[in-house]
Amino acid sequence: MPKNINRRDFIGITGSTLSLSMVNGTSPSSATDIPNLSKQLISNLYELVDKTPFIDTHEHLPSEADRIANKNNKEKTPAPDFGMLFSHYADSDLQVSGMSDKEYKKLTSWDLSPQEKWEMLASYYDRCRNTGYLLCVRESISALYGEADLNENNCEEISQKIKDDIQPGFYRRILRDVANIEHAQINCLSSGVFRESEPATDLLSFDLSTVGIASSISKIGNLNKFSDRPIKTLKQAHETIEHIFERFGPKAISVKDQSAYGRPLLYENIKDEDIETTFKQFVQKPSLLKLEEIKAIQDNLFRKCLQCATEYKLPIKLHTGYFAGHNGMDLSRVRNNLCDLVPLIKDFPNTTFVLMHISYPYQNELIALCKHYRNVYADMCWSWIIDPASATRFLKEFLTAAPANKIFTFGGDYIPVELVPGHARIARKGITLAITQLLHEGWLNESDAPALIQRIMNQNAHETFNLPRVLKAYKA
Numbered sequence: 001m002p003k004n005i006n007r008r009d010f011i012g013i014t015g016s017t018l019s020l021s022m023v024n025g026t027s028p029s030s031a032t033d034i035p036n037l038s039k040q041l042i043s044n045l046y047e048l049v050d051k052t053p054f055i056d057t058h059e060h061l062p063s064e065a066d067r068i069a070n071k072n073n074k075e076k077t078p079a080p081d082f083g084m085l086f087s088h089y090a091d092s093d094l095q096v097s098g099m100s101d102k103e104y105k106k107l108t109s110w111d112l113s114p115q116e117k118w119e120m121l122a123s124y125y126d127r128c129r130n131t132g133y134l135l136c137v138r139e140s141i142s143a144l145y146g147e148a149d150l151n152e153n154n155c156e157e158i159s160q161k162i163k164d165d166i167q168p169g170f171y172r173r174i175l176r177d178v179a180n181i182e183h184a185q186i187n188c189l190s191s192g193v194f195r196e197s198e199p200a201t202d203l204l205s206f207d208l209s210t211v212g213i214a215s216s217i218s219k220i221g222n223l224n225k226f227s228d229r230p231i232k233t234l235k236q237a238h239e240t241i242e243h244i245f246e247r248f249g250p251k252a253i254s255v256k257d258q259s260a261y262g263r264p265l266l267y268e269n270i271k272d273e274d275i276e277t278t279f280k281q282f283v284q285k286p287s288l289l290k291l292e293e294i295k296a297i298q299d300n301l302f303r304k305c306l307q308c309a310t311e312y313k314l315p316i317k318l319h320t321g322y323f324a325g326h327n328g329m330d331l332s333r334v335r336n337n338l339c340d341l342v343p344l345i346k347d348f349p350n351t352t353f354v355l356m357h358i359s360y361p362y363q364n365e366l367i368a369l370c371k372h373y374r375n376v377y378a379d380m381c382w383s384w385i386i387d388p389a390s391a392t393r394f395l396k397e398f399l400t401a402a403p404a405n406k407i408f409t410f411g412g413d414y415i416p417v418e419l420v421p422g423h424a425r426i427a428r429k430g431i432t433l434a435i436t437q438l439l440h441e442g443w444l445n446e447s448d449a450p451a452l453i454q455r456i457m458n459q460n461a462h463e464t465f466n467l468p469r470v471l472k473a474y475k476a
């Protein structure tokens with residue numbers, strides 16, 4: 001387990017807390033003093049943030065066994081060469097910059113050599129190289145393969161290393177040894193409600209997904225899978241949801257829901273008796289229902305899930321803000337995400353809501369919600385690569401507005417594990433910058449920095465997500 005750094009260690013690194021004051025001959029303890037930070041202090045901060053292990057609250061990693069088994073399977077994975085590093089997120093920037101669908105397919109295909117792929121990619125790479133997504137590719141290449149940038153001379157060699165690295169234990173090596181991540185919470189996109197193919201461990205745990213069974217349900221079959229007889233009534237649907245939580249709740253680290261991609265987050269309080277008849281129609285022929293009727297069923301079932309999640313003490317992680325992909329975001333709905341959630345937040349005061357991706361680009365509203373509601377937390381997952389400068393500003397502003405226990409500062413949000421180290425590096429840089437700026441402007445005392453860093457990178461997640469409970473459930 002990577003070691004945590006306490007205040008004494010930090011002072012050991014900096015030499016003394018006095019070093020800052022000595023540089024200027026003033027004490028930074030008064031709010032009116034503007035300290036000039038020494039280069040030494042800044043480099044000590046970088047070192048402290050580097051050494052502090054992240055708890056990673058959001059990834060989409062497939063199982064390592066699947067990655068290894070599918071290493072040479074052309075049907076199941078992008079070719080294991082450098083093109084794979086552009087298969088998640090970076091692909092969106094490349095395509096928005098002008099790369100055609102056909103060219104993108106070639107980039108991840110098994111048909112072209114790395115050299116041929118580079119020739120096709122180079123001009124688009126150049127257009128996007130300053131974005132967080134592309135910076136993340138570069139930082140990952142640097143962290144994993146020791147190369148500062150990708151180019152025509154090293155694309156073959158990097159590709160060979162990517163392929164060679166796909167070996168038993170490579171997840172642990174990349175996450176722990178390279179990225180200094182203590183634990184990662186996985187939202188598996190391919191295993192439906194819950195990933196049962198492997199147990200949670202000290203390295204990985206799994207979210208329970210409510211999208212298919214409640215918040216975005218479009219047919220009863222998804223719930224029928226968990227019922228011993230075909231569901232006909234709303235009561236039976238509720239019992240099935242209870243059964244799902246009974247079965248997976250103890251093993252899940254949290255509930256994850258990304259229904260925001262397909263519908264507004266206004267989950268209204270629909271009384272059971274008001275939709276009994278509609279629900280029976282839904283079971284028989286969902287295509288006959290109006291959109292608002294389907295929404296009412298989803299609203300009701302999702303609120304049932306929230307009751308169960310609360311009972312099992314599972315935090316609810318909700319996608320808010322920006323959409324992955326390109327050419328598809330409904331910005332007016334995104335803009336309303338946080339306003340839409342307020343009734344739910346008020347109706348479920350004992351439920352922990354973790355609002356993901358800082359609701360970008362509406363992150364100021366998220367600070368307001370986290371400051372105002374006891375049960376709302378902010379998760380910076382994905383945000384560092386969507387817009388690194390904004391994420392840095394968000395963290396800085398959050399820390400002087402809302403209690404410091406209300407934020408989780410890292411989730412790579414990646415399918416390929418190879419891109420997590422780059423994201424972790426960018427996040428560490430942003431955290432260091434935010435803390436440095438707060439110190440420099442006199443909003444934060446140097447002596448408070450070590451505990452704050454430990455809290456936002458690690459301790460908050462330990463306090464909010466109960467991994468010991470999960471690990472115990474697997475032993476039972």
Ligand SMILES: [Zn+2]
Nearest residue numbers: 058060187413
């Ligand atoms: Zn995600």
